[in-house]
Amino acid sequence: PATTALINSLPKAELHLHIEGTLEPELMMLLAEKHQVALPYSTIEDVRLAYNFDNLQSFLDLYYLGASVLCDEDDFYRLMWDYLCKCKEENVVHVEMMFDPQTHTERGIGFDVFMPGFARAMAQAEKEWGQSSLLIMSFLRHLSEQSAFETLDAASPYLFMVSAVGLDSSELGNPPEKFARVFAKAKELGLLRVAHAGEEGPPAYIWSALNDLNVHRIDHGVRSIEDAMLVQELASRQMPLTVCPLSNIKLCVFGHMREHNLLSLLDLGLMVTVNADDPSYFGGYLNDNYHALAAHLPITDEHIKTLAANSFKASFLSEEQKAHWL
Ligand code: HPA
Ligand code: ZN
Secondary structure (H helix, E strand, O other), X not given: OXXXXXXXXXXXXXXXXXXHHXXXXXXXXXXXXXXXXXXXXXXXXXXXXXXXXXXXXXXXXXXXXXXXXXXXXXXXXXXXXXXXXXXXXXXXXXXXXXXXXXXXXXXXXXXXXXXXXXHHHHHHHHHHHOOXXXXXXXXXXXXXXXXXXXXXXXXXXXXXXXXXXXXXXXXXXXXXXXXXXXXXXXXXXXXXXXXXXXOOOOHHHHHHHHHHHOOOEEEEOHHHHHOHHXXXXXXXOOOEEEEOHHHXXXXXXXXXXXXXXXXXHHHOOOEEEEOOEOHHHHOOOHHHHHHHHHHHOOOOHHHHHHHHHHHHHOOOOOHHHHHHHO
């Protein structure tokens, strides 16, 4: 139908994407071989079969395991390059990508390894086809406040490359307020702020992201629908929610795409966007997420256009840059 062609051809922005979550099984196996990293998979098929998750944690275990093959500058370059090529293919003209420094620094791989790799691919894509991209440095919330402060400190020579900080990993038991002081410091340093909240966690975690972390966007936020006051607050502030439909199904946040609340959130007047989260683990890049919604929810071409427009409105682009795409 018309919707399919529309989805593919519309210029879109992607605002919730973990670069480590774009590691395809093929590249994972190649790098495991290159660096002699032992993985519990013998074939590509094994890897895909293992990607069957019950919840966020069961995914995170394999996501951190997969990331252990990323060792040298070239690996990070290749990871980023492959993803940016995907953006070109899908008309994702602007992307705001999260990276998880602690996933690498905890293994002894420093900012001086991954940042130059990312930068080289981003500059090349910008030069070759005008790809627009920026980085969000995300703290692992299952680690301590002190570890987050150390990460912010270690990042200092590279902060010119970082637009914002984020908060990801195991949500339950690690509420946003645990990082209030880290986010206050990041704000002082001129960094913008986002946080995962209300993916598995309750509405109280979304309130905490707003009030204690001063965020500009909520990553996921689908559980906001359980709190009418919160919905009203998010709507009146036009606080963006970066919703990730395929992720939500793979991690059992909703039983089936038919039950996804994205359209309900949109109808409630919220600033909803569609995103891929960890495409190689969840079975699809950005356009696949739009297609999956269109296949299972009563989505019109107008909805698709609104969602694509929202992706720019909710971005960190300047008003002038936004106007170019709206
Ligand atoms: N949620 C929390 N942490 C994450 C995710 C996610 O969807 N992806 C990568 N780290
Ligand atoms: Zn995420």
